[in-house]
Amino acid sequence: MAQAQKQKHAADTRPWRDPNAIPFVRIEAVSKRFPNGVLAVDQVSLDIYKGELFCLLGGSGSGKSTLLRMLAGFEAPTGGKILIDGEDMAGVAPYNRPVNMMFQSYALFPHMSVEANIAYGLKRDGMAANDIRSRVEELLNLVHLPGYEKRKPGQLSGGQRQRVALARSLAKKPKLLLLDEPLGALDKKLRERTQYELVKIQEQTGVTFIVVTHDQEEAMSLATRIGVMDTGIIAQIGEPNEIYEFPNSRYVAGFIGNVNMFEGVVTEDEPDHVRIRCAETVNDILVPHGVSCAPDQTLWYAIRPEKLQISRERPEGDANFAYGLVDEVVYLGDLSVYYIVLESGMRIQATKPNIDRWDEENIRWDEHIYVTWEGAAGAVLTS
């Protein structure tokens, strides 16, 4: 539901597809080398547009948090340039940036009430007391915590604290909001509900969000676009479905969702198709489109489990199938996951939606079966 709505919204405005659009945040070849020699961010370039909900996705040490902290002004880049709304941020202190941040720890001031926490930034701007009061009320309504003004952070639940932190970071109506693992500290159920609220609030306020997360599901459901980071560089930027269906590297393919990865060598390299000899599948893989690669180059064919079909019948043709033994079947309700050991010894997984409530004919554990796929269903990766 949430995804559908967001997708629709994103479909209406996708400035990154418009070559004439002016990016709101421009990150130009930014690097960060720490005094201890670690290169946390390496020549990252990235454009983010107004109203986007951009997710920086990566594991720990990928540099995503460092990049976020450079946007907030807590770290200074050792190379490159950051422009926010056309303004160079070099030498601009955090307290002078049109940017606010929501911290992973929430960083609520423990000695102040909810009200004082939210009003903190407004007070620094010298806003009149009356205006502050009404703004705080407005924000507490926005995050569904009306009447919590006088509570101390210590008296709130984790979810409530998260929402106060969000309200506080939105109080000053920043042009850009940075969110560091905004849902990381919440349990799974709360996280799903909050995801939805976060997207809604982003749409209501129109603030540009940059979210750092290590959780690919979170990134998929929140983001208009995702930047996948790996050891200081951006591995791929794209809309969630692009990243999922058209990963550009084994790292990205493996990081988001499950994937079966077959290694092979190009034997036929034609403009309209490519044939890959693969020891793991035994049979060749036939891809019905051209791939820019050298003859005899090693490459990888990445295919998602839901793109695989299983059957007891041997398929037609000489390619795009493999033979193996069902090692394990995991029933998940909506679908079942089959773990199959191929002739070559490689273990792969395939999923099958459980369309019928009861199917006597279902393939079971210990059966020998064929796995087949459409040649275009997988991605050919050269790195």
Added chain:
Amino acid sequence: MKQVLALAVGMSILAIPALAQEEPVLNIYNWSDYIAEDTISNFEAQTGIKVNYDVFDGNEVLEAKMLTGSSGYDVVVPTNNFLERQIQAGIYMELDASKLPNLKNMDPAIMTTLAISDPGNTHAIVYMWGTTGMGYSAKAIAERMPDAPSDSWDMIFDPEIAKNFADCGITMLDAPAEVMSAALNYLGLDPLSEDEGDLQKATDLVLSVRPYIRYFHSSQYISDLANGDICLSLGWSGDIFIAQARAVEAANGVEVVYVIPKEGAQVWTDNMAIPKDAPHPDNAHKFINYIMEPEVVAAISDYVFYANGNAASTPLIDPAVTGDPAIYPPDDVKAKLFAIKSHSPAYDRLLTRAWTRIKTGQ
């Protein structure tokens, strides 16, 4: 268990004759730097008694220990005015004259002085005696006031003169009875007076010079005088002689002089006494008798620059000591010396209060 008991009984049986004889141990509590280097070792060699020798640097500390009781000491050395009250408090035992044959060596005059505090000389024997006078640094005084009346209490008690020495530092003993009796004597009043009006006059006198006084302390002035950190002290004769010797040793150009002012000064005696609860009273008597040997006490006087109360020792003492009028004053000076008594508790309270007011300049 039985064995242990038997052993304990056996030991106690053995202990009885030993008690009659006393274990060969003696615990002495004396002032610091107040004995010759070999006095104790000679005594130990002669008697086979092992001596534990502790030191203190103020009558107050000694008194607090004595009043608390069970100090474990056999011989202690209080000053006469402290001794007096401590005798009243019943701390000391009467001496057994039969065990002190050397009593005959003592100077009757000084023992009579002590009798003011210890009537009949029944509790204590004079160890050393001296005066409470003035010590000064000759060069510092001459620089500031070439015609300074250095033989008179005017140096300290006349504000017009004392103010000249404020910058180089005047100090007084932190001992109310001694300073106030000197002030009373300077004013021509009875140094032993317990009259409140007299006390007020003396207090006013000291307060009049109070702005020029660097501090009140009973031992610090020794090194300060020797180093030239201060230039004029109301202090004890022996301490000032120590300062003199240290300055000579350091060869720092400071020449310390001690005078008994012409107006007269207090004479005090430090006295050997035996606490009532002394564990080794016999050994204590032996030690006191040993100190009364002329040769022994003469050696101590040579070492500490104090006159002793032993007439028989005088010829044996270094003439440099006996010939110094500041240590062995001539008869006309002696005539002006006075001893002080302990005061009544009521007057003591007044005196302490007055003293605190003086010290804090209130």
Added chain:
Amino acid sequence: MTLMDSLAADSRPWAFLRRLLAKAGLSGRGLVIAAPMLWLLVFFLVPFLVVTKIALSELVIASPPYAPMIEWTKGGELIVKLNFGNFQFLFSEPLYLNAYLGSIKFAAISTLIALLIAYPMAYLIARSGERTRNVLLMLVILPFWTSFLLRVYAWIGFLKGNGVVNNVLMSVGIIHDPIVMLQTDFAVYLGIVYTYLPFMILPLYANLVKLEDDLLEASADLGARPFMTFLTITLPLSLPGIIAGSMLVFIPAVGEFVIPALLGGPDTLMIGRILWDEFFSNRDWPVASSVAIIMVVALVFPIMIMRSAQDRMEEKAK
């Protein structure tokens, strides 16, 4: 518990002891609580009662120099004499009030100075890297390895007329005559601040090291300049450390005797010296005890107030 278990338990040497204590109604937890209580009883309450007893006695010339409080007469009467005259006397003499006030003044000003010096030091230590931090902490604690008295004497060597400071200043030509620093209030403040500074630094450090960078960054992020962040975040959050450190400096400083006696002038009026004078010079143990009792009582109240303030602060922080 099976038979084997209980046998195994019995074979442990402390099992017997535990059963014995259990019979006496004592559990292990009870003992853990009892130990500090016993400590307080033996080393605080009992001495305090002894001093109270002396304070309520009369001065006599005897050993010990105060009259017994409880007496059996020959007629079999039990006479309990409580003498409040000593306390009356303290209140009738302005000297004692002045001495108390003087002590509080010295302690309060010293505490403030110590706080002003210690805070940046503690902050620096808390903010530095782990290795530097350990070295700096060691440096703070290092003076404790030498005798306190020795360190105070060292200050005498620095401050006296021909001491280090004057000699340096004179040889450089900044001054021509030595400045009188020893035996002044200045020297007392210096001595107290120097001696008690670690007691201020350590609790402040313990507090500031817990201060999360996130909070400071959040404050900056919301538009607060560093000084504003210090005033609104760091300072209020470190109040428990400030209170703890201030108590650790203030309380011993009020009763301080050695520093004013060695570094102070004769007019440095502090209750510790009055107490010494009453006890030693005046040998008036009852009055000395009364002075001590009033000092303890006078100190207990500020401690209680500060403690409750601290508790409130911690409550707030939750």
